Amino acid sequence: MKILLVGAGLSGAVIGRELAEAGHDCRIIDARPHIAGNCHTERDPDTGVMMHVYGPHIFHTDDQGVWDYVNRFATFLPFQNRVKTTAQDRVYSLPINLLTINQFFGTTLRPDEARALIESKADTTITDPQSFEDQALRFVGPELYEAFFKGYTEKQWGCSPTQLPASILKRLPVRFNYDDNYFFHRFQGMPRDGYTAMVAAILDHPRITVDLDTPFTPQMGAAADHVFWSGPLDGYFDYRLGRLGYRTLDFERFTTQGDYQGCAVMNYGDRQVPFTRITEHKHFSPWETHEGTVCYREYARAAEPGETPYYPIRLVQEKALLEQYVDLARGTPGVTFVGRLGTYRYLDMDVTIREALETVAVFNRNSDPMPAFTVTV
Template identity: 75%
Template sequence: MHILIVGAGLSGAVTGRALAEAGHRVTILDSRAHAGGNCHTERCPETGVMVHVYGPHIFHTDDAQVWDYVNRFARFRPYRNRVKTTARGAVYSLPVNLHTINQFFGRTFRPDEARAFIEETQADRTITDPQSFEEQALRFVGRDLYEAFFKGYTEKQWGCSPTELPASILKRLPLRFNYDDNYFAHRFQGMPEDGYTAMITGILDHPGIDLHLDTAYTPGHASRADHLFWSGPLDGYFGARLGRLGYRTLDFERFTASGDWQGCAVMNYGDPDVPWTRITEHKHFAPWESHEGTVCYREYSRACGDEDIPYYPIRLVREKALLAEYETLAATEEGVTFLGRLGTYRYLDMDVTIREALDTSAAFLAGSAKGA
């Protein structure tokens, strides 16, 4: 079969590789000048630092098969994401852990003492079924920690009150009563030594794959293929005929400096009067390298316009209702499979993106073998 894939990010690359290895002829289109989507990395010509052009990506997973898969195409070096935050004139470690609690309250709690202190004196135990982000936070850590570390950051990131956001957003964040400051708890964590674009280029390096960059999709492309895999925006496939799904986008204020700018890869800013959400210093994402210069990004979040790069699906009440309408439209389509972060309008970590691409490819191959 001739397979057309729109998007040369992780979803498109992994799907294309699986189908090409199964003997199909695969054409992949991407409107950008590079492969890798928002995972794209490149060397800064001024400093030599490997820059995560669209913001940092740290690979972490408990899926051994996915970990083995990415290690086929790149050498992964050990990396632990240790996030700091500046709030109220001091620097703390995230996620909230025993060190954060002791520093913030000026105490020397042991784990059991800290747990009792948070539950008995800070957490709002009148909240029995948290519905919003704010209710979950107040039940989770109490007002003082919530307002210092979560409220302002969340308002800047999402552009709305935490009372309007679902509790599920906060449920993903851990609260630790030990000194573990590793942001993720997965078994496998690391960074590709030569960057994500080199890894994804390796996935695309197959004689059965024909890659076209700087090429926008038109319906005429699909007419020449037996099946289309769409990893672009779901509403974009339909020409946004029902309206545009809501996203947050990011603006980056890039600057270079000498030496070490902030001493860590990620510094959050929880105070509402600081306009940026965080500063990332990219050479710290490759601690095995040494560079005299440094590249930093100040990161600002705002509503996504028609010409902006979509980053985070909003998925509030209006967006979920519109999503349901688009899903109904998608279910009537034949000869097309929607996948990935944009194609399914979900926030997906890299490992989940790869897992779903592998599973989708396997399901397609099994179905096509049966003539489905």
């Protein structure tokens, strides 16, 4: 079959590779001048630092199959994300752990003592947390919430934490030991040569052609036997029902010599600091040595038309509009919507890859007709 894949990020690359290996001819197009989507990496020409152009992407997963898959196409080296935060004129370790608790409260508590302290500060009158703020107050109390969650969340999402669902804080945001590894998955690392090189290796197949700087047109779709769309769901329909809400990021890039902040990620929890964090990119490749350094200050705001969408908002208004677009998509034959933008969900890289592989499995089962979605949107 002749397959058109719109978007040369992880979803398009993995689906294209798997279908090409199954004997299909795959054309992958992308409106941007590069492959790899938002995980695109490139060398800074002045410092030699490997840049995460659209912000840091750290690979972490418990999925053995996905870990084996990415290691087919790249050499992964160990990397653990150890985030720090500047709040109330002090630096702390994140996620909140035993060191953070002892630093913050000026104590020397053991795990059981720290657990009792946090429970004494938690608002136990909240029995069914509905909002982000409820969830935080219930589990960590007002002091830790104010220092580490409230201001950062207001900047990240552009609204009060009382307007955000409790599900954003899915897990108890406290560790009662000294483990400061931000993630808890057994496989964690970075591709030695960057994500773009990895995606290029995935796309390296004689049945795959890639056209960059190439926006989608309906004529392209009509010429294909099937289309896999990893662009914005509402964008496929020319936003005819309105635009789904996204947050986007502005990056203020700056360079200096030496080591600017001593870590890859420094959050800024205070509301009066306008940016959410500073990322120092050479620390994402700790096996490399560079005299210069490149940093990003990150500012979050509402995405405007034509800007790069990062985080789907998925509040009440957006969910209602999403349902309308999902109905429209299900009534559109010959197109399957995939990935972060196509399904309007926040996805980690490993989940994106797993869903791409499962989408191909559905396609290869000769599903007739191929559904608009292979996941619950």
